[in-house]
Amino acid sequence: MKVVDPATVETPIGYIDLARVRLNAERIAKYAAEHGLGWRPHIKTHKSRAMARIQLDKGAIGLTVATLREAEVMADLTDDILLAYPPVGDARLERLLRLPASIDLKVGLDSHDVLAPLAAAAAKVGRSVGILIEEDLGLGRVGVRGPDEVIRLANAAQSFEGVNFSGLMFYPGHIRMSVPEQVTHQELLNERLLRTISALCEEGLNPGIVSGGSTPTLWRSHEIQALTEIRAGSCIFFDREALEVGVANAEDLAYTVLATVISTAVPGQVVVDAGSKALAKESRSGEAGFGILFDRTEVVVSSVSEEHGVLDLSGIDWHPKVGERVRIIPNHVCVSVNLQEELLARDDGTHCFIELEARGRRHWSV
Template identity: 55%
Template sequence: MRGMSPTPLDALTTPAALVDLDRVEANLRRVADYTRQHQLHWRPHTKTHKTAELTRLQLASGAVGATVATVREAEVMATVADDVLLAYPPVGSARLSRLMALPSRTRLTVALDSTEALEGLGRAAREAGRTVGVLVELDLGMRRVGVQTPADAVALARAVADTKSVAYRGVIFYPGHVRAPVEQQDAALADQRARLGAVLDALSAEGLRPEVVSGGSTPMLWRSHEVPGLTEIRPGINVLNDRNTASLGACAWSDCAFSVLATVVSTAVPGQVVLDAGSKALAKEEGLAPSGGYGALLDRPELVVRSVSEEHGLLDVSSTSWRPRVGERVRVVPNHVCAAVNLHERLHVLRKDTVTETWEVAARGW
């Protein structure tokens, strides 16, 4: 959905989700340059923004395809991307039948870590008459999903290679636990390299050398080239960034392209300013910044949304003499952009301070 004519910010009902397109474009250029320089495929995780429009911009900037976590995301992104990776176990008949109904032009790959998931997928693919690529999911320390040992990886890769209607394409892992501040990343990287190396050696020794080794997340994005064997990265947050990413040092505050426009609705409690952006607009996600809270003002990052209820955000103004009045508007950068975007029906896209487009967050839900 695109707006017909430019809209001034003042005309929006608050809270409203804003995307600064100049900053998005700078973020896209930076990751495109980095991946080109290091000969890595860039397959952004689109769960962050859930819009077809931003996926289209990512592809135009050099992304090789879209990563998704849900069938709904797959359905929406398949309208603009011909190469889709479901980085999620394809378990359950409803999930499988909708995956198989994706356009035949869609080159579909899925991640899985069990023979149960593999058998269900193989059966569904056979019945649908399509071939689905498979990446064996590895647990490299996140302890969420993924096979545990090199031997398990070999066994599952062998089973994939032996299953009709699926194609063994390689391995995948999510280093989401590796989000130490930049100065503490060396040890985490060394551990990732060692674990991944052992799996790659075992697979190669068995004639199962992976064509695809898919990893990479936003916090460690700029060090992806230090992981030998990696062929592609799947950063999600990076295109919009957020307060936690800035707190980790993985982006500058001025790289934050997403904010929530909010109105001051009450100043009745002394020392406190109440915004109309609460947990239903910002998401209640823990802050990695030492100052805590659930977000900070885009133009005054030292001012923190200290607590949230559903439709209220309590801005702590105890450190400043600045006192916004009832009716004034501010922009809040949330802690975790993926969770915040998911709460909004649409993103209002800005050039400078004018809304030039509106993107539907079309891939919400499942």
């Protein structure tokens, strides 16, 4: 890779520390292995082949994707892809089934309306797609509710040519396992999950895969009973949310946005060039602002407009000058990475650019 002098790189730009990325991947893979779990990281966080390669090298069993572009790009790196998103519409179905035949393809879905056309299209090209039925275990976003509906869909998957029932999928990201009063949520999740699994087994529909870990719940994934794999993605970089939730410490953070002070004119604040088009305006309940400084975590990005981020310096004894660079920890890393064209990466004292090949929605070859 071409070595880059970071001083010559225009800000704002996403900035990663490859040593930390490797350590994070290693630690997650080790945790998963210790608990007999597979790690199938969601690559929406980084959208980069180089990052996926690190995850696979460290022991990931396959990759999880949300878009067809992501699937197309990652198909070079693994033969095990989970599309954790319903392929609704002819365009998506066509792209999905054009993926190399060597790939063991699994799809997460929550309705007959998605299952039936997928099965028909897969049967037509002589393919068998594994189906993970998404169950809503409390997040209230997507997912069928309760064992009856899961069984109905699983039976449909077994009856159709072109697909086969492979297991269950859910997203536990709404559970903050570090919050004691939320332990009941976890118990509730376990209770619901076991009820569904028992009901499936009684019908002779053994779920080979039970896929569920998220980054907020990462280190307590083993407490989710019957889980076979975790999909945690943002843990490759972590972010401000991860710090607040307690799933990461400052030394685990591998992604920041490198920004430059561009105005000090208004008293009590300075303005940097990272705004909603670099950090994202990702408000979070219970947290002020849109990011904090890496080297001064007490400094908050209190507001953002498109190309402006305001650092609130009231009560802070630090007076950066125009031109000074700062590193910002965004609230949510995935949406910030998605706003970058490439990442600047530090590795062993040198710097290089990392491509984000899976960004966007166009067909990879276009």
